[in-house]
Amino acid sequence: MKTDTDQDHMTQPLTPLHPSHRTALMIEGAIVAIPLLIAGIVIEIAAPLPMGVAILPAALVALWCLGWAPMRRYRHKGFAMGEDRLRVVKGWLFHRDTVVPFGRVQHIDVNRGPVERMLGLSTLVLHTAGTHNSSVTLPGLLDEDAQAMREAIRSHITRETEGV
Numbered sequence: 195m196k197t198d199t200d201q202d203h204m205t206q207p208l209t210p211l212h213p214s215h216r217t218a219l220m221i222e223g224a225i226v227a228i229p230l231l232i233a234g235i236v237i238e239i240a241a242p243l244p245m246g247v248a249i250l251p252a253a254l255v256a257l258w259c260l261g262w263a264p265m266r267r268y269r270h271k272g273f274a275m276g277e278d279r280l281r282v283v284k285g286w287l288f289h290r291d292t293v294v295p296f297g298r299v300q301h302i303d304v305n306r307g308p309v310e311r312m313l314g315l316s317t318l319v320l321h322t323a324g325t326h327n328s329s330v331t332l333p334g335l336l337d338e339d340a341q342a343m344r345e346a347i348r349s350h351i352t353r354e355t356e357g358v
Contacts, residue, residue, distance in 0.1 A: 208272030208283055214313040215271075215334030219264035221309050227256035273332055275343060278350065280320065282332050294330050296350045298322045304340045316340035320347070 234252025241248065270286040279295045303319040310316060310333075317333040318340045335343070 206274045206276065206281070208274050208281075211268065211271050211273075211334030212315060212336050212339075214315055214336075216264060216268045218309050218313055218315060218334070219267055220260055223259035223261075223264050227259040230259075231256050268334075271334065275346075280330070280332070280343075280347070282330055292330050294320050294322060296347050297354055299347060299351055302344045302347055304337075304344055306337065318343055 230252050231249075234249040237243070237248035238245070266286050267284075270289075271284045273283065274281040278297070279293055281291070281293045283289075283291045300321045300323055303321070305317045305319060306315070307317075314337055315333070316335055316337045316339075317331055318335055319332075320330045322328055322330070332340075
């Protein structure tokens with residue numbers, strides 16, 4: 195049964211991820227697109243096929259990986275941080291809307307891969323008890339914002355466990 199506070203939280207506007215996250219998604223797309231284009235060129239040169247049979251599909255998939263897919267993925271991600279919970283929304287084909295009450299959080303990580311470090315971004319990871327969906331990731335945050343969110347959640351957990 196949903197309460198009024200649950201309903202208010204679900205209608206709260208989502209905060210978009212940092213714009214540099216689009217660039218990170220495009221770099222991830224390039225990691226897929228470049229080898230695909232190379233394979234298309236090699237097949238085009240080596241195989242006795244009509245011109246464009248290999249390179250045209252490879253180029254279309256590369257354009258999709260570099261342009262359309264990252265933009266669409268970025269537009270369909272967001273979060274809302276309340277006083278006692280974090281809501282993470284993502285997905286344009288398979289939509290996922292996850293709400294994590296801070297009281298369920300076991301520990302919190304801030305991860306940074308090489309592309310994220312280059313762009314000044316981080317991924318906030320909340321680990322909860324249980325097996326299904328036991329961790330919730332929120333990529334595309336400025337490193338300072340991810341650190342601040344981690345500390346805010348940690349202080350809320352500390353207050354809760356101390357009974358304040």
